[in-house]
Amino acid sequence: MNHLKTDTVNLHLGLEKPVRILQLTDVHISLADERDVKKPLLTTVKEPLEFAAKRRSVFFGQGRERDPIGYFQEAMEYSKEFDCTVITGDLIDFNSWANYDCVKEILAGKDYLFTPGSHEFCPNYFEAKARHMDAVQSIFRGNILFESRVVGGVNVVAMDNSYYMWTEEQMELMKTEIARGLPILLFCHVPIRGEYHPQGGGLQLSEDLLKLNIEFNQLLQDESLIKAVFCGHMHTAQHYLGSSPKPCYIMPSLFTGVVGEIVID
């Protein structure tokens, strides 16, 4: 018996056999220990232990039956019942040795796709992402910037937009996925909306990169093989079915005990 609740999405793509995907998002694990005091990864925080305790109180309590780590353990156990599991970021709340170890331990031997959230590389500055990239990548299986897998005739693509933007390399990789000709479900952390602006979180893009993002967002919206986009980041369920050409499903946070079950037939 687990404590999880589900938010279910049904998609009809005409598959011979139904495919079930589990989406987990926004766990916000907030741990720190003596290593984070001696050699802090998050240089903007002065008292890592106090900071971690304060952050834990944001994501636990309010009548919740388990803390975020407990829900995450249950969700990864539950993931064995699915054809594929995708984790769409903010798994950790901030960069710390204790958070890295916790995630590594729970994910050891598990199968999943992972794409980072706005908190895996906080604070959101390009310099911070570059600094934490190798360590964050080393925690997870697969390429955290772009990963794909065909499951029962559906191409599951997890693509990093943790800094509210895409890169040229991602656009080329997505074009290769589109060329495979299979229906695509896109998983990313930040919701994609019509007038998408990539300068979130204090990030300033060059003119070329801004142009590329506008072009790539248009491609994602226009491409008929991309059937739906699944995100997190907002912490509450919002299903934008008709707000843009592309159905967008924002899944609630796992720290509230909710997992996304996507059933495709």
Ligand SMILES: [Fe+2]
């Ligand atoms: Fe989040």
Ligand SMILES: [Fe+2]
């Ligand atoms: Fe986020």
